[in-house]
Amino acid sequence: MRVKICGITQPQQSVAIASLGATALGFICVPTSPRYVTPEQIQAAVAQLPANIDKIGVFAKASIPEIIQIVKSAGLTGVQLHADETPEFCCILRQSLPNIEIIKAFRIRSLENLMATANYTDHIDTILLDAYHPQQLGGTGQTLDWEMLEKFRPNCPWLLAGGLTPDNIVAALSQVKPDGIDLSSGVEIKPGDKDLNKVALLFEILGRPF
Numbered sequence: 697m698r699v700k701i702c703g704i705t706q707p708q709q710s711v712a713i714a715s716l717g718a719t720a721l722g723f724i725c726v727p728t729s730p731r732y733v734t735p736e737q738i739q740a741a742v743a744q745l746p747a748n749i750d751k752i753g754v755f756a757k758a759s760i761p762e763i764i765q766i767v768k769s770a771g772l773t774g775v776q777l778h779a780d781e782t783p784e785f786c787c788i789l790r791q792s793l794p795n796i797e798i799i800k801a802f803r804i805r806s807l808e809n810l811m812a813t814a815n816y817t818d819h820i821d822t823i824l825l826d827a828y829h830p831q832q833l834g835g836t837g838q839t840l841d842w843e844m845l846e847k848f849r850p851n852c853p854w855l856l857a858g859g860l861t862p863d864n865i866v867a868a869l870s871q872v873k874p875d876g877i878d879l880s881s882g883v884e885i886k887p888g889d890k891d892l893n894k895v896a897l898l899f900e901i902l903g904r905p906f
């Protein structure tokens with residue numbers, strides 16, 4: 697299973713989290729986020745990471761030229777679109793960055809939101825389902841209605857996000873069957889400062905049969 701740890705701000709934590717078992721790391725390229733990192737900071741972290749770790753830049757309301765510039769300068773392998781980007785936007789981005797993974801995040805608060813994800817699957821590689829919060833785009837610690845996701849089987853791989861922690865991950869994965877998971881605040885001391893003990897506990901739990 698893919699495990700993405702998002703909101704990394706410190707290069708040494710990125711190396712430690714990759715060695716604990718993360719398959720993908722997320723870097724927040726949204727200037728209003730407390731987890732924001734500059735392209736130069738991302739580049740410094742990426743330079744220390746093994747090639748097999750996915751390096752994902754998280755964007756919201758960014759233009760296509762801005763995204764392309766940051767992907768290239770920071771050495772990202774994937775882009776996560778976390779605002780209200782349209783299928784057309786995803787399609788143009790994919791044509792512009794053909795070898796870069798495109799993850800479209802959806803902030804789900806209804807079955808209708810969930811069904812709308814089908815309009816995107818021709819233009820993206822991966823769906824990420826996150827919780828809806830009226831003021832914050834991501835990293836909220838709010839969980840989704842997992843019952844609503846029990847039968848979610850899109851035409852592309854998908855990641856479950858939203859309020860996942862070492863304490864609730866078994867309950868989440870017993871109910872929902874994603875291709876991977878994404879965690880941020882559930883393994884943090886404070887925004888952008890990951891708790892390596894909680895990350896280690898998460899991988900220990902994921903390694904046990906359940």
Ligand SMILES: O=C(O)c1ccccc1NCC(=O)[C@H](O)[C@H](O)COP(=O)(O)O
Pocket residue numbers: 702703722724726729730731754755756778826833834835836837838857858859860878879880881882
């Ligand atoms: O984390 C942020 O600060 C953030 C800001 C703006 C857009 C997206 C953001 N995070 C995106 C993520 O992928 C988080 O990992 C996801 O929202 C889950 O967060 P959490 O509920 O804290 O596990």
